[in-house]
Amino acid sequence: MKKIEAIIKPFKLDEVKEALQEIGIQGLSVIEVKGFGRQKGHTELYRGAEYVVDFLPKVKIEVALDDDQVEPAIAAIID
Helix, strand or coil, X not given: CEEEXXXXXXXXXXXXXXXXXXCCCCCCEXXXXXXXXXXXXXXXXXXXXXXXXXXXXXXXXXXXXXXXXXXHHHHHHHC
């Protein structure tokens, strides 16, 4: 058994879920998270004060699967 964790952009969730279902993976956990990295944040104005929003919404998916499903699952998530 292996566990795969991947952090993706929220709009990619349906695409990744369908790709995993196509290779026979039926269950996964989805967690809403926030993070920062290569994507730059943006500046917002609130009550006259300007502030930087560094943390952007992301989705973390977790999949537990058999060893022989690991490589196809990784390929499905990356593609």
